[in-house]
Amino acid sequence: MKQLVRGERARRVLEAIILEYISGGVPVGSRAIAKRHGLDVSPATIRNVMADLEELGLLYQPHTSAGRIPTELGLRVYIDSILKIKQLSNADRERIRRSYKGGVARVEGLLKETSKVLSSFSNQAGVVLTPRLSLTVFKRIEFVRLRANMVMTILVSQAGIVHNTIFEIDGDISQEELDKYSRYLNDMLQDLTLHQVKTRLLDEMKKEKVLFDRLLSKALELSQKALQENIEDSEIYIEGRTNLLDNPEFADVEQMRRIFNAFEEKSKIIDLLDKSMSAGGVNIFIGSESELLDMESVSFITSPYTSGDEILGTLGVIGPTRMDYSRIIPLVDYTAKLLSKMLKETL
Amino acid sequence: MKQLVRGERARRVLEAIILEYISGGVPVGSRAIAKRHGLDVSPATIRNVMADLEELGLLYQPHTSAGRIPTELGLRVYIDSILKIKQLSNADRERIRRSYKGGVARVEGLLKETSKVLSSFSNQAGVVLTPRLSLTVFKRIEFVRLRANMVMTILVSQAGIVHNTIFEIDGDISQEELDKYSRYLNDMLQDLTLHQVKTRLLDEMKKEKVLFDRLLSKALELSQKALQENIEDSEIYIEGRTNLLDNPEFADVEQMRRIFNAFEEKSKIIDLLDKSMSAGGVNIFIGSESELLDMESVSFITSPYTSGDEILGTLGVIGPTRMDYSRIIPLVDYTAKLLSKMLKETL
DNA sequence: CTTTAGCACTCCTTAGACTCGAGTGCTAAC
DNA sequence: GTTAGCACTCGAGTCTAAGGAGTGCTAAAG
Known part of the structure; x- marks a missing residue:
């Protein structure tokens, strides 16, 4: 995959576009990139690079006279070979730990609390799959x-x-x-x-x-x-659904309805989380990669959690494809580890 | 309250307007009423009556050249002194009973199922408050x-x-x-x-x-x-949230957000359901009567359910103020009774 | 060969002007 | 008390024009 984007500069341009797009949510033009990202070249040069990236399928234009938006493939390349995943800062860890107020009174409550933590620290929807009995x-x-x-x-x-x-x-x-x-x-x-x-x-x-x-x-x-009776079933806790409403790309009611329908039905989301349970570590599904019909603009970031040696379930964050992966990936990772630790220590 | 609407004709006009508004969702004009509701008078006459009803605070106009919409008070009067509550037809009862497939494997599951039943038969959101331990x-x-x-x-x-x-x-x-x-x-x-x-x-x-x-x-x-630990707490099951998206009055994203926020927070809804637990029979909260901030255009229809002599919790339907009360009131009533019966018989 | 300035072109967005029609309130006649 | 007639209001929809962001291409410069 790495070879797809040959030059160092091409890679930096892709990164710049994605960062810009993630924070702004609107198509980004050559000027903005040239100005703000310390690439010491003119907009025209950027445009040439952009044209190349578009040909590779990493960017696309909603219409001729608009800026570029990263495609799913573009995001994939970015995540796989450009993004450097930082550790969560100690302060953040501390804040997360503190937001679990009180002890573990019930496993159920602990899982629900976890989905709240995920949602509030990511500003997206947090989700936790309960253990399959x-x-x-x-x-x-x-x-x-x-x-x-x-x-x-x-x-x-x-x-x-x-x-x-x-x-x-x-x-x-x-x-x-x-x-x-x-x-x-x-x-x-x-x-x-x-x-x-x-x-x-x-x-x-x-x-x-x-x-x-x-x-x-x-x-x-x-x-x-x-x-x-249903010892094969799992449930999910979803919190912070309404956070998704703040994303401008879901402002359109039709989009919204589809997403909330998926939340309501749950079974598809359960399947997805279930699938990513066995694969260790953090999993990322960008847009249609999740194979949830009608969810092109939604990404999942998931990680399994355990108790001792048992893999119990999966937790994660659901947000727009345009989310801040660099922050949320370590968040999901840390939360999964923290939950696993709590489950092991208290039970 | 009944005296508020003196004449028989005034009452019939109010009813006609409400029925028309419930089915259409748009302000209703004098012509429509004169034509469709067997009142053998001209639109001009209807207009006079409407002006009276508006003065009483039962109707209002969104703007000068629009038709009338019932106010909360108007709906209240309609429900309290005009609407005749029909029994659910046997066919409907049968369909509801049948939609509880299988036996009662868990009380939790039964309650969740009930909220689904309420939602699917009302085409609105169904809600069930779990028993307070x-x-x-x-x-x-x-x-x-x-x-x-x-x-x-x-x-x-x-x-x-x-x-x-x-x-x-x-x-x-x-x-x-x-x-x-x-x-x-x-x-x-x-x-x-x-x-x-x-x-x-x-x-x-x-x-x-x-x-x-x-x-x-x-x-x-x-x-x-x-x-x-939390034996005083209750939970709620809400199903069919997305049904609310189909109501044109919630098409506007801002409205929607407020409602879904209330669903997310739950505590306010729990309080409301809790309050209506002790009052026997079907309770109706129209718009701001529920005292849930920011919920002017939402109505609740609730009824407590029991197991033998114990009052356990409340169930109900959440929908736009403009919902089909004549259908949903008996639905809520019957479902509460059916659930009570099932809880008593199987436990 | 790469980079850049210049420029014509595209096409979305916004605002304003206009029309259309539903519905009203009022007045005068029945 | 009821109704027909009519002027008036106001939102919704359509059209046009201006503005502007951004592009692709060309040709010159490094």
Whole structure:
């Protein structure tokens, strides 16, 4: 990719245009570049370079007599081979840490807080994908008799995630009986991931068919039911949607509607975050790279977060393609690390 | 209020204008009313009536040569003394019931589903306030040892709501020990509301100071900690925000931003829903009646929902003041009743 | 061969002028 | 009390002209 932009000067011009465009949001002309960016050449020269960059597909003109705007490819090249990613300053780190007021009272709350942090420090939308239950490690199961024929199962994972399911059963079971089941299961299932738990339960059920142990049988059946429900699903927390309204490129209502529709539907965003979960480190999707239909002018910057060795989920920032990557990339990176640390230390 | 609009004809004109305005969204003129609403009088007569209604503050003109728009007061009068609230048709009821696919796997999910139902049947935004924990009845408490010094408390209410808190303790406690505590507490706290539980615990702690029972002491301390955390808070589920974008009155970006800001902040909406919880039946807030700053053109239609005798929360529809009250009022009413029934029957 | 000044050209943006039409309020007649 | 007639108001839409930002090309200079 680097070779695409041969000369040092071409690279500096591209950088200048992108910086100018990011801060201004309007097409940038040759004069502005020549003046403000310490390139000691005339606008005419800049124009020649611009024409070259346009031919390479890194810039384009909305119309003949307008300045240039970077294309997605242009941004890609910039991010991959020009942008130097700075570390977050100590002051910034400190400010981020401080904005997590209080301790970790609930994992859910911590994740929600994180999406708020991402949004307020980026001035864009912050997003956090919740852990997929099936990937987490089993910690505890409890059954609660709600009333005759109705039982609630509460599942706790090592990472402190709680999940409950309510379901109907044939015939009543007393709370004492249910407690016996859970004690039994808690012993059996220690240290398995929920995914493993599921297959383990199936194995045991097969064995049990031969042994005819009634206690065992019921316990397995109940937990089986509890695990059927959506342990593969994730949710997302999105905060700061309205920050996006401040970007002039979304002023047009039609654009806006599409973006907010995507926020409303969530499933596409979940898919995207899910995909970038396994790829370690910071991921960047520029415009149509995210393959979310109708989202040409939106970029995602994401990073997975963990708890100890478990990869739990992804967090990130959603903003216009024209966002301040140099600030937001380290922000996402640091926030992911900080969250991982908090999850590990407190749980 | 009824006296405000003396003549039968005046009332019919007001109704006609409101109906026309609701369906069209643009100021309505005298011709349209004279033609379409079976009032057998000329436009000039209508104009006279309109002038009277305007003097009463029920209508206003955006500018001299425009038609009339109902004021908030006009809508209020219409809703209070003209509108006859129809029952929902059986077909509609059936369609609503059917849109709850599957059973009640989690209360949380049920509430979220409900806000979706409200949104899709009203074509506006649907909103559901989650139960305030402190009002619900205690069912069960569990402690889980996450690791040394870290304990999770899981609280289950009779209505099937689960709430967890993680906190640090001085000195390690084994899981067996924790189980003892929870068995003890589960016996003691049956059938109290969480609010009562809180005071009860304080009482017991005072007594205990005298008795020096170590088991009791620790158990009380832990549960006390768990209850300190946000049992007074509620959350809301909002669905169908983007439906509001289809209303021409919100086409202007500035308007939109204000509304979406309110959605983002939530606390004001929570307050409003909270307030309308105690007032039984359907509540209607037109425009500035809701006292949400900057929300002149938005109406709320809300109704509390219950589980048995407990009032749990509020649900409703948020839309433009210009919404189809005759359809949405019974929708909100029916949905609240249906949700209450489901909560009661399955839990 | 590269850089630059000069210049004609393009095309968006803005503002003003104008028309059109919906709707009103008033007056006078029924 | 109701209605027809009419002058008047005012926003929405259309058209035109001016202004200006920015370009591409050419030709000269380094």
